[in-house]
Amino acid sequence: MKFAICQELFVDWTWDRQCEFAAQLGYTGMEVAPFTLAGRAADVTATQRQELREIAAAKGVEIIGLHWLLAKTEGLHLTTADADVRRATSQYLVELGELCGDLGGTVMVFGSPHQRSLELGMSRDQAMENAAEVIRNAMPAIGDRGVHLLIEPLTTKETDFINTCADGAELIDRVGHPNFALHQDVKAMLGEEFKGITRHFHVNDSNLLGPGMGETDYHPIFDALQKSGYDGWVSVEVFDYSPGAEHICEKSMNYMTQVLADLEARGV
Template sequence: MPELSMCNELLAAEGRGLAEQCAVARALGYMGLELAPGTLGPAPDRLSPAETAAIARTVADHGLVVTGLHWLLAPFPRLSITAPGVAEETRDTLLRLVDLCAALGGRVMVHGSPGQRVPPAGEAPADTFARVADFFRPVAAHAAAAGLTYCIEPLSRAETPFINRVAEGAALAGAVESPAFRTMIDISAAGAAEAEPVAELIRRWLPGGMIGHVQANDSNRGAPGTGADPFGAIVRALRDCGWAAPIAVEPFTTVIDAPVTLAIGAATLRSAWEAAA
């Protein structure tokens, strides 16, 4: 089955440092970490080369890799991809985060950050969409030069009014017009935002090549296996469509604690993949 990457923010929220996060990931059979920049320090976009190298070395010393970054703008609450007044500062921050991801050996950038993509009051949706597409073109070009895939993450309307469905993410990617800029499927968000079951969504969108990443979580915001989502059907769809890139396990709530939660998520995905054979 595809290798599993572990999103690190739940462990960081429990006060576990990077070395302990890596030890947990290794013990649970994850191949790498998908890092939330806010867990790396108060100014993750301005880490020195020595600090960046130390992070990469800690991960590598545990036999793991950094697969990418997510929650990109969470450490920067005043920034926004939709607010014209901070567009330049926001873009510059994202360009530096692309450089950080590349320096750490990551391959994918996941742009969720719902608090930093609220459209201005009174602006027509088409105008917001066109302006954001313009905003992302230099970011996509920078990601392409670094060999990264930059994904806009569709999120539910409970989180943001901008880019809620995979079709909307794909439309934005089409407007940006870069092979490095794509959309993705977050299983929890898709379960809340899409009209069709997630397994059918996967079968419809994966073959076209517009999906650059998959994050696995339950509609209850926990790990796969902690709720009622049909991961047997979801994983079968991923398998049938030939998904081979890492799958990131990204729970937001815990069962007992973060390591137990991440163990449940990994075990659920692995058993579902085996059952789909």
């Protein structure tokens, strides 16, 4: 099982320090929130992209991809009735795909709840078609970079669009591109019927902290992942940074490796 860390919790840390600390704890992947690099993807220069990739490699980690794709952007939306905004969103996803590919990443997780929720009066079916149009237009260029764009089901507390894996599978069918697939996390546990379209997995706890920092038991979660044949990244994503990056990263890694050791000891 390959462990990565979503790096936006390293508030005000240099990239060099982020990569070195993560590697020391046993993380082999870094998952990047674009807003931590620049206001827009295109603002990250070619030189900066090369330096980020080289520093990560020198520290023993790889940049696996991007998430929080539309966070802290303006004028972008996935399901809007505004055709100009949809075109701009497609174009920006292509820019993100270029950034992801240049950094050596292969996955982009589309969460961004505020940039996908339905506008007043819009039907679910129209929102699905609008989202499919945006993604269809972006996928050829993204796919050409060897990058996979992944839709993330989110809870109804966060958004009213794509709340279940079945919703995600429907959008994937509408888009019809092999590099557009499903992302899952502990809020929407891996189901056998979605095994073939799941390409990435986030881990956290219901208290918004990392694995082992709340009440969620990861033994059945990791058991299910292993039995499903999932061989992608398991990436820690937290939303409460208050305990500090050092504590969160270390506690999460220690707990996850202990769970794997427990499962191995049981012969699972």
